[in-house]
Amino acid sequence: MLTEIVITHLRNLERVSFSPDSKINLIVGPNGSGKTSILEGIYLLGRARSFLTNKYKSIVQQGKTNCTVFGRVAVDDHSPRLSIGVSRSVDGASQIKVSGQKVRNSAPLIELLPTQVINPDSFSLLTGGPGARRQFVDWGVFHVEHTFLKSWQKFSRCLKQRNGLLKLRTSGAKELAPWNEEFVECARIITAQRESYLARFSPYFEKALKQLTSLDDVTLSFYRGWDEKLELQAVLMESLARDQKRGFTHYGPQRADIKIKYLGMDSGESLSRGQQKMVVCALKVAQGCFFAESTGRESLYLVDDLTAELDEDHQIKLCEMLGEIKCQVFATSVDISSFSEIWSRKPHSMFHVEQGNLIEAQRVSPHIWRS
Ligand SMILES: Nc1ncnc2c1ncn2[C@@H]1O[C@H](COP(=O)(O)OP(=O)(O)O)[C@@H](O)[C@H]1O
Ligand SMILES: [Mg+2]
Numbered sequence: 001m002l003t004e005i006v007i008t009h010l011r012n013l014e015r016v017s018f019s020p021d022s023k024i025n026l027i028v029g030p031n032g033s034g035k036t037s038i039l040e041g042i043y044l045l046g047r048a049r050s051f052l053t054n055k056y057k058s059i060v061q062q063g064k065t066n067c068t069v070f071g072r073v074a075v076d077d078h079s080p081r082l083s084i085g086v087s088r089s090v091d092g093a094s095q096i097k098v099s100g101q102k103v104r105n106s107a108p109l110i111e112l113l114p115t116q117v118i119n120p121d122s123f124s125l126l127t128g129g130p131g132a133r134r135q136f137v138d139w140g141v142f143h144v145e146h147t148f149l150k151s152w153q154k155f156s157r158c159l160k161q162r163n164g165l166l167k168l169r170t171s172g173a174k175e176l177a178p179w180n181e182e183f184v185e186c187a188r189i190i191t192a193q194r195e196s197y198l199a200r201f202s203p204y205f206e207k208a209l210k211q212l213t214s215l216d217d218v219t220l221s222f223y224r225g226w227d228e229k230l231e232l233q234a235v236l237m238e239s240l241a242r243d244q245k246r247g248f249t250h251y252g253p254q255r256a257d258i259k260i261k262y263l264g265m266d267s268g269e270s271l272s273r274g275q276q277k278m279v280v281c282a283l284k285v286a287q288g289c290f291f292a293e294s295t296g297r298e299s300l301y302l303v304d305d306l307t308a309e310l311d312e313d314h315q316i317k318l319c320e321m322l323g324e325i326k327c328q329v330f331a332t333s334v335d336i337s338s339f340s341e342i343w344s345r346k347p348h349s350m351f352h353v354e355q356g357n358l359i360e361a362q363r364v365s366p367h368i369w370r371s
Helices: 035-047 107-112 120-124 130-144 148-168 173-212 232-238 240-246 273-295 312-324 336-343 366-370
Strands: 002-010 013-018 024-028 066-073 082-089 094-098 101-103 115-118 218-223 257-262 299-303 327-333 348-354 357-364
Touching: 002 035, 013 035, 013 357, 024 035, 024 336, 035 066, 035 082, 035 107, 035 115, 035 299, 035 327, 082 107, 094 107, 115 120, 115 273, 120 273, 130 148, 130 173, 130 257, 130 273, 148 173, 148 240, 173 218, 173 232, 173 273, 173 312, 232 240, 257 273, 273 299, 273 312, 312 336, 327 336
Parallel strands: 024 327, 024 348, 115 299, 299 327
Antiparallel strands: 002 013, 002 066, 066 082, 082 094, 094 101, 218 257, 348 357
Protein backbone atom coordinates (compact mmCIF):
# COMPACT_ATOMS: atom_id res chain seq x y z
CA MET A 1 0.00 0.00 0.00
CA LEU A 2 1.24 3.43 -0.97
CA THR A 3 0.86 5.95 1.88
CA GLU A 4 2.69 8.90 0.39
CA ILE A 5 3.86 9.90 -3.06
CA VAL A 6 5.92 12.75 -4.48
CA ILE A 7 6.38 13.07 -8.24
CA THR A 8 8.87 15.60 -9.58
CA HIS A 9 9.59 16.72 -13.17
CA LEU A 10 7.57 14.02 -14.87
CA ARG A 11 5.88 15.31 -18.07
CA ASN A 12 3.74 18.32 -17.03
CA LEU A 13 4.03 17.54 -13.31
CA GLU A 14 6.48 19.98 -11.78
CA ARG A 15 5.93 18.62 -8.29
CA VAL A 16 2.88 16.71 -7.15
CA SER A 17 2.70 15.36 -3.64
CA PHE A 18 -0.17 13.61 -1.89
CA SER A 19 -1.15 11.03 0.71
CA PRO A 20 -3.42 8.52 -0.98
CA ASP A 21 -6.43 6.81 0.53
CA SER A 22 -5.62 3.25 1.55
CA LYS A 23 -8.37 1.94 -0.73
CA ILE A 24 -9.84 4.07 -3.52
CA ASN A 25 -8.30 7.15 -5.11
CA LEU A 26 -10.07 8.97 -7.92
CA ILE A 27 -8.12 11.45 -10.00
CA VAL A 28 -10.19 13.84 -12.08
CA GLY A 29 -9.32 16.73 -14.34
CA PRO A 30 -9.60 17.98 -17.92
CA ASN A 31 -7.72 16.43 -20.85
CA GLY A 32 -4.00 17.08 -20.72
CA SER A 33 -4.09 18.05 -17.03
CA GLY A 34 -1.71 15.28 -15.92
CA LYS A 35 -3.94 12.39 -14.73
CA THR A 36 -2.22 9.71 -16.80
CA SER A 37 1.14 11.21 -15.80
CA ILE A 38 0.29 10.66 -12.12
CA LEU A 39 -0.43 6.98 -12.85
CA GLU A 40 2.77 6.81 -14.92
CA GLY A 41 4.64 8.19 -11.90
CA ILE A 42 3.17 5.54 -9.60
CA TYR A 43 4.00 2.81 -12.12
CA LEU A 44 7.54 4.15 -12.40
CA LEU A 45 7.88 3.80 -8.65
CA GLY A 46 6.79 0.15 -8.81
CA ARG A 47 8.73 -0.91 -11.90
CA ALA A 48 11.41 1.71 -12.60
CA ARG A 49 9.94 2.02 -16.09
CA SER A 50 7.02 3.64 -17.88
CA PHE A 51 3.87 1.85 -19.01
CA LEU A 52 3.67 4.10 -22.05
CA THR A 53 7.13 4.35 -23.55
CA ASN A 54 10.76 3.21 -23.53
CA LYS A 55 11.90 6.69 -24.49
CA TYR A 56 12.75 8.29 -21.17
CA LYS A 57 13.45 11.57 -22.85
CA SER A 58 9.70 11.97 -23.40
CA ILE A 59 8.68 11.40 -19.78
CA VAL A 60 11.21 13.76 -18.22
CA GLN A 61 9.82 17.28 -18.08
CA GLN A 62 11.04 19.41 -20.93
CA GLY A 63 14.14 21.35 -19.95
CA LYS A 64 14.92 19.05 -16.97
CA THR A 65 17.50 16.28 -16.83
CA ASN A 66 15.64 13.73 -14.77
CA CYS A 67 12.32 12.86 -13.17
CA THR A 68 11.99 11.45 -9.68
CA VAL A 69 9.27 9.60 -7.83
CA PHE A 70 9.44 9.06 -4.13
CA GLY A 71 7.00 7.00 -2.09
CA ARG A 72 6.33 5.46 1.26
CA VAL A 73 4.94 1.96 1.19
CA ALA A 74 3.65 -0.47 3.74
CA VAL A 75 3.47 -4.17 2.94
CA ASP A 76 0.39 -4.38 5.18
CA ASP A 77 -1.33 -2.39 7.94
CA HIS A 78 1.01 -3.66 10.64
CA SER A 79 4.39 -3.42 8.97
CA PRO A 80 6.64 -0.37 9.13
CA ARG A 81 6.68 2.16 6.29
CA LEU A 82 9.55 1.85 3.85
CA SER A 83 10.72 4.67 1.64
CA ILE A 84 11.42 3.96 -2.01
CA GLY A 85 12.62 6.24 -4.76
CA VAL A 86 13.17 5.99 -8.50
CA SER A 87 14.88 8.51 -10.69
CA ARG A 88 15.16 8.35 -14.49
CA SER A 89 17.22 10.66 -16.60
CA VAL A 90 16.72 11.74 -20.21
CA ASP A 91 19.46 9.36 -21.37
CA GLY A 92 17.54 6.44 -19.85
CA ALA A 93 19.78 5.86 -16.82
CA SER A 94 17.91 4.90 -13.67
CA GLN A 95 18.60 5.03 -9.99
CA ILE A 96 16.59 3.00 -7.50
CA LYS A 97 16.69 3.35 -3.74
CA VAL A 98 14.96 1.31 -1.07
CA SER A 99 15.25 2.63 2.50
CA GLY A 100 18.04 4.94 1.39
CA GLN A 101 20.12 2.10 -0.10
CA LYS A 102 20.84 1.91 -3.83
CA VAL A 103 19.58 -1.29 -5.42
CA ARG A 104 20.70 -2.73 -8.74
CA ASN A 105 17.44 -3.90 -10.30
CA SER A 106 13.70 -3.35 -10.03
CA ALA A 107 12.87 -6.70 -8.34
CA PRO A 108 12.59 -5.17 -4.81
CA LEU A 109 10.21 -2.50 -6.17
CA ILE A 110 8.04 -5.07 -7.93
CA GLU A 111 7.93 -7.05 -4.71
CA LEU A 112 6.91 -3.99 -2.65
CA LEU A 113 4.37 -2.53 -5.09
CA PRO A 114 2.63 -5.34 -7.00
CA THR A 115 0.95 -3.26 -9.68
CA GLN A 116 -1.79 -4.05 -12.23
CA VAL A 117 -2.61 -1.64 -15.04
CA ILE A 118 -5.98 -1.31 -16.77
CA ASN A 119 -5.62 1.30 -19.51
CA PRO A 120 -6.42 1.61 -23.22
CA ASP A 121 -3.17 -0.28 -24.07
CA SER A 122 -3.96 -3.23 -21.84
CA PHE A 123 -7.09 -3.89 -23.87
CA SER A 124 -4.88 -5.21 -26.66
CA LEU A 125 -3.78 -8.10 -24.44
CA LEU A 126 -5.87 -10.55 -26.48
CA THR A 127 -5.07 -9.18 -29.94
CA GLY A 128 -1.39 -8.26 -29.55
CA GLY A 129 1.68 -10.52 -29.63
CA PRO A 130 2.46 -13.15 -26.98
CA GLY A 131 4.95 -10.93 -25.07
CA ALA A 132 2.28 -9.13 -23.04
CA ARG A 133 0.47 -12.39 -22.21
CA ARG A 134 3.76 -13.96 -21.10
CA GLN A 135 4.39 -10.94 -18.91
CA PHE A 136 0.92 -11.35 -17.45
CA VAL A 137 1.61 -14.94 -16.37
CA ASP A 138 5.11 -14.12 -15.17
CA TRP A 139 3.80 -11.27 -12.99
CA GLY A 140 1.75 -13.85 -11.12
CA VAL A 141 4.43 -16.52 -10.99
CA PHE A 142 7.01 -13.98 -9.75
CA HIS A 143 4.76 -13.05 -6.83
CA VAL A 144 3.73 -16.50 -5.73
CA GLU A 145 6.85 -18.59 -6.50
CA HIS A 146 9.87 -17.11 -4.85
CA THR A 147 12.39 -19.13 -6.85
CA PHE A 148 10.98 -17.99 -10.20
CA LEU A 149 13.11 -14.85 -10.53
CA LYS A 150 16.37 -16.77 -10.00
CA SER A 151 15.37 -19.48 -12.50
CA TRP A 152 14.30 -16.84 -15.01
CA GLN A 153 17.56 -14.87 -14.64
CA LYS A 154 19.59 -18.07 -15.05
CA PHE A 155 17.55 -19.01 -18.10
CA SER A 156 17.93 -15.53 -19.66
CA ARG A 157 21.72 -15.67 -19.27
CA CYS A 158 21.76 -19.09 -20.85
CA LEU A 159 19.54 -18.01 -23.76
CA LYS A 160 21.82 -15.02 -24.35
CA GLN A 161 24.91 -17.24 -24.43
CA ARG A 162 23.23 -19.74 -26.73
CA ASN A 163 22.04 -16.99 -29.10
CA GLY A 164 25.50 -15.41 -28.98
CA LEU A 165 27.04 -18.69 -30.15
CA LEU A 166 24.38 -19.13 -32.83
CA LYS A 167 25.11 -15.64 -34.16
CA LEU A 168 28.77 -16.58 -34.66
CA ARG A 169 27.47 -19.16 -37.15
CA THR A 170 30.64 -21.21 -36.72
CA SER A 171 29.49 -23.10 -33.64
CA GLY A 172 27.96 -26.51 -34.02
CA ALA A 173 26.19 -29.05 -31.82
CA LYS A 174 29.36 -29.66 -29.78
CA GLU A 175 29.79 -26.03 -28.66
CA LEU A 176 26.09 -25.70 -27.92
CA ALA A 177 25.78 -28.94 -25.92
CA PRO A 178 26.64 -27.53 -22.43
CA TRP A 179 24.23 -24.60 -22.95
CA ASN A 180 21.49 -26.93 -24.17
CA GLU A 181 21.68 -28.88 -20.96
CA GLU A 182 21.24 -25.80 -18.77
CA PHE A 183 18.62 -24.39 -21.13
CA VAL A 184 16.52 -27.55 -20.84
CA GLU A 185 16.85 -27.69 -17.06
CA CYS A 186 15.84 -24.03 -16.55
CA ALA A 187 13.01 -24.46 -19.07
CA ARG A 188 11.67 -27.41 -17.08
CA ILE A 189 11.51 -25.37 -13.85
CA ILE A 190 10.04 -22.22 -15.45
CA THR A 191 7.44 -24.19 -17.41
CA ALA A 192 6.32 -26.20 -14.37
CA GLN A 193 5.89 -22.99 -12.36
CA ARG A 194 3.97 -21.25 -15.13
CA GLU A 195 1.69 -24.27 -15.63
CA SER A 196 1.00 -24.64 -11.95
CA TYR A 197 0.24 -20.91 -11.66
CA LEU A 198 -2.24 -20.97 -14.55
CA ALA A 199 -4.00 -24.06 -13.20
CA ARG A 200 -4.55 -22.34 -9.85
CA PHE A 201 -5.40 -18.99 -11.45
CA SER A 202 -8.05 -20.31 -13.90
CA PRO A 203 -10.94 -20.72 -11.41
CA TYR A 204 -10.44 -17.10 -10.28
CA PHE A 205 -10.64 -15.99 -13.91
CA GLU A 206 -13.82 -18.01 -14.51
CA LYS A 207 -15.45 -16.49 -11.44
CA ALA A 208 -14.46 -12.91 -12.39
CA LEU A 209 -15.67 -13.43 -15.96
CA LYS A 210 -19.03 -14.68 -14.72
CA GLN A 211 -19.41 -11.60 -12.53
CA LEU A 212 -18.59 -9.25 -15.39
CA THR A 213 -20.21 -10.87 -18.43
CA SER A 214 -22.50 -13.60 -19.63
CA LEU A 215 -19.72 -15.19 -21.71
CA ASP A 216 -19.23 -18.73 -20.56
CA ASP A 217 -17.08 -20.45 -23.12
CA VAL A 218 -13.83 -18.54 -22.75
CA THR A 219 -10.91 -20.90 -22.12
CA LEU A 220 -7.30 -20.34 -21.15
CA SER A 221 -4.64 -22.80 -22.22
CA PHE A 222 -0.91 -22.64 -21.91
CA TYR A 223 1.56 -22.97 -24.79
CA ARG A 224 4.94 -23.70 -23.26
CA GLY A 225 7.00 -22.44 -26.21
CA TRP A 226 7.43 -25.76 -28.02
CA ASP A 227 5.30 -28.80 -28.90
CA GLU A 228 4.47 -30.35 -25.53
CA LYS A 229 4.41 -33.84 -27.01
CA LEU A 230 8.13 -33.53 -27.67
CA GLU A 231 11.13 -33.34 -25.34
CA LEU A 232 12.77 -29.89 -25.49
CA GLN A 233 16.22 -31.48 -25.91
CA ALA A 234 15.02 -33.22 -29.08
CA VAL A 235 13.32 -30.02 -30.32
CA LEU A 236 16.62 -28.10 -29.91
CA MET A 237 18.50 -30.75 -31.89
CA GLU A 238 15.86 -30.81 -34.58
CA SER A 239 15.79 -27.02 -34.99
CA LEU A 240 19.58 -26.62 -34.85
CA ALA A 241 20.03 -25.90 -38.56
CA ARG A 242 17.24 -23.30 -38.50
CA ASP A 243 18.56 -21.70 -35.28
CA GLN A 244 22.04 -21.49 -36.84
CA LYS A 245 20.70 -19.99 -40.03
CA ARG A 246 18.70 -17.28 -38.25
CA GLY A 247 21.13 -16.77 -35.33
CA PHE A 248 18.67 -17.26 -32.46
CA THR A 249 16.78 -19.95 -30.54
CA HIS A 250 13.34 -20.65 -31.98
CA TYR A 251 11.82 -22.83 -29.28
CA GLY A 252 11.72 -22.60 -25.50
CA PRO A 253 10.03 -20.74 -22.62
CA GLN A 254 10.95 -17.41 -24.25
CA ARG A 255 8.18 -18.26 -26.76
CA ALA A 256 5.49 -19.26 -24.26
CA ASP A 257 1.95 -17.88 -24.58
CA ILE A 258 -1.51 -18.17 -23.06
CA LYS A 259 -4.05 -19.08 -25.70
CA ILE A 260 -7.34 -17.40 -24.87
CA LYS A 261 -10.19 -18.87 -26.88
CA TYR A 262 -13.88 -18.22 -27.23
CA LEU A 263 -16.03 -21.01 -28.68
CA GLY A 264 -12.78 -22.76 -29.56
CA MET A 265 -11.52 -19.85 -31.68
CA ASP A 266 -8.88 -17.20 -31.03
CA SER A 267 -10.63 -14.68 -28.74
CA GLY A 268 -8.89 -11.79 -30.51
CA GLU A 269 -10.97 -12.68 -33.55
CA SER A 270 -14.14 -14.21 -32.12
CA LEU A 271 -15.03 -11.64 -29.46
CA SER A 272 -16.25 -8.09 -30.07
CA ARG A 273 -13.98 -5.25 -28.97
CA GLY A 274 -16.24 -4.60 -25.96
CA GLN A 275 -16.22 -8.28 -24.97
CA GLN A 276 -12.43 -8.37 -25.28
CA LYS A 277 -12.21 -5.48 -22.81
CA MET A 278 -14.33 -7.42 -20.34
CA VAL A 279 -12.14 -10.52 -20.69
CA VAL A 280 -9.07 -8.36 -20.04
CA CYS A 281 -10.73 -6.79 -16.97
CA ALA A 282 -11.62 -10.28 -15.71
CA LEU A 283 -8.00 -11.42 -16.15
CA LYS A 284 -6.70 -8.39 -14.25
CA VAL A 285 -9.23 -8.57 -11.43
CA ALA A 286 -8.70 -12.32 -11.08
CA GLN A 287 -4.96 -11.83 -10.83
CA GLY A 288 -5.25 -9.34 -7.97
CA CYS A 289 -7.76 -11.59 -6.26
CA PHE A 290 -5.58 -14.69 -6.56
CA PHE A 291 -2.56 -12.67 -5.46
CA ALA A 292 -4.40 -11.48 -2.32
CA GLU A 293 -5.59 -14.96 -1.43
CA SER A 294 -2.32 -16.73 -2.02
CA THR A 295 0.00 -14.16 -0.40
CA GLY A 296 -2.33 -12.38 2.06
CA ARG A 297 -1.12 -9.09 0.56
CA GLU A 298 -2.79 -6.38 -1.46
CA SER A 299 -1.97 -5.16 -4.93
CA LEU A 300 -2.22 -1.78 -6.56
CA TYR A 301 -4.52 -1.05 -9.53
CA LEU A 302 -3.88 1.81 -11.92
CA VAL A 303 -7.05 2.29 -13.94
CA ASP A 304 -6.75 4.96 -16.62
CA ASP A 305 -9.64 6.63 -18.41
CA LEU A 306 -12.21 4.13 -17.29
CA THR A 307 -15.24 6.20 -18.25
CA ALA A 308 -13.97 6.52 -21.82
CA GLU A 309 -13.35 2.78 -22.21
CA LEU A 310 -16.31 0.94 -20.69
CA ASP A 311 -20.06 1.44 -20.65
CA GLU A 312 -21.56 2.49 -17.34
CA ASP A 313 -22.97 -0.89 -16.44
CA HIS A 314 -19.56 -2.58 -16.79
CA GLN A 315 -17.78 0.28 -15.02
CA ILE A 316 -20.05 -0.23 -12.03
CA LYS A 317 -19.40 -3.98 -12.00
CA LEU A 318 -15.64 -3.51 -12.31
CA CYS A 319 -15.63 -0.92 -9.50
CA GLU A 320 -17.64 -3.23 -7.26
CA MET A 321 -15.21 -6.07 -7.88
CA LEU A 322 -12.18 -3.89 -7.21
CA GLY A 323 -13.94 -2.65 -4.08
CA GLU A 324 -14.23 -6.23 -2.85
CA ILE A 325 -10.66 -7.40 -3.31
CA LYS A 326 -7.76 -6.47 -1.14
CA CYS A 327 -6.18 -3.70 -3.21
CA GLN A 328 -5.48 0.00 -3.46
CA VAL A 329 -6.98 1.66 -6.54
CA PHE A 330 -5.92 4.78 -8.46
CA ALA A 331 -8.46 5.55 -11.17
CA THR A 332 -8.71 8.52 -13.52
CA SER A 333 -11.50 10.18 -15.46
CA VAL A 334 -12.36 13.43 -17.21
CA ASP A 335 -15.99 13.00 -16.29
CA ILE A 336 -16.37 13.82 -12.62
CA SER A 337 -20.14 13.39 -12.44
CA SER A 338 -20.37 9.87 -13.86
CA PHE A 339 -17.24 8.88 -11.93
CA SER A 340 -18.70 10.10 -8.64
CA GLU A 341 -21.92 8.27 -9.36
CA ILE A 342 -20.12 5.00 -10.04
CA TRP A 343 -17.98 5.13 -6.92
CA SER A 344 -20.56 6.80 -4.68
CA ARG A 345 -21.20 3.69 -2.63
CA LYS A 346 -17.59 3.29 -1.50
CA PRO A 347 -15.60 5.69 0.64
CA HIS A 348 -12.86 7.25 -1.45
CA SER A 349 -10.53 10.19 -1.90
CA MET A 350 -11.02 12.48 -4.87
CA PHE A 351 -8.09 14.44 -6.29
CA HIS A 352 -8.58 17.28 -8.77
CA VAL A 353 -5.76 17.95 -11.20
CA GLU A 354 -5.34 21.05 -13.35
CA GLN A 355 -2.38 21.98 -15.54
CA GLY A 356 -0.03 19.61 -13.75
CA ASN A 357 -1.05 20.67 -10.26
CA LEU A 358 -3.11 18.94 -7.63
CA ILE A 359 -5.56 21.65 -6.73
CA GLU A 360 -7.94 19.93 -4.37
CA ALA A 361 -8.28 16.70 -2.42
CA GLN A 362 -11.52 15.56 -0.84
CA ARG A 363 -12.29 12.59 1.32
CA VAL A 364 -15.76 11.33 0.40
CA SER A 365 -17.62 8.89 2.57
CA PRO A 366 -20.91 7.42 1.30
CA HIS A 367 -22.72 8.84 4.32
CA ILE A 368 -21.69 12.43 3.55
CA TRP A 369 -22.25 11.90 -0.16
CA ARG A 370 -25.90 10.95 0.25
CA SER A 371 -26.82 13.66 2.74
N1 LIG B 1 8.22 15.75 -21.39
C1 LIG B 1 7.20 16.59 -21.17
N2 LIG B 1 7.42 17.80 -20.62
C2 LIG B 1 6.41 18.65 -20.36
N3 LIG B 1 5.12 18.38 -20.65
C3 LIG B 1 4.85 17.19 -21.21
C4 LIG B 1 5.86 16.23 -21.50
N4 LIG B 1 5.29 15.14 -22.04
C5 LIG B 1 3.98 15.40 -22.10
N5 LIG B 1 3.70 16.62 -21.60
C6 LIG B 1 2.39 17.28 -21.44
O1 LIG B 1 1.90 16.83 -20.20
C7 LIG B 1 0.51 16.65 -20.26
C8 LIG B 1 0.29 15.20 -19.83
O2 LIG B 1 -0.98 14.95 -19.83
P1 LIG B 1 -1.60 13.56 -19.39
O3 LIG B 1 -1.03 13.12 -18.12
O4 LIG B 1 -1.57 12.62 -20.53
O5 LIG B 1 -3.05 14.19 -19.18
P2 LIG B 1 -4.44 13.53 -18.93
O6 LIG B 1 -4.24 12.10 -18.67
O7 LIG B 1 -4.97 14.31 -17.77
O8 LIG B 1 -5.23 13.80 -20.18
C9 LIG B 1 0.07 16.94 -21.68
O9 LIG B 1 -0.45 18.25 -21.73
C10 LIG B 1 1.37 16.87 -22.47
O10 LIG B 1 1.38 17.72 -23.56
MG1 LIG C 1 -4.93 10.50 -19.77
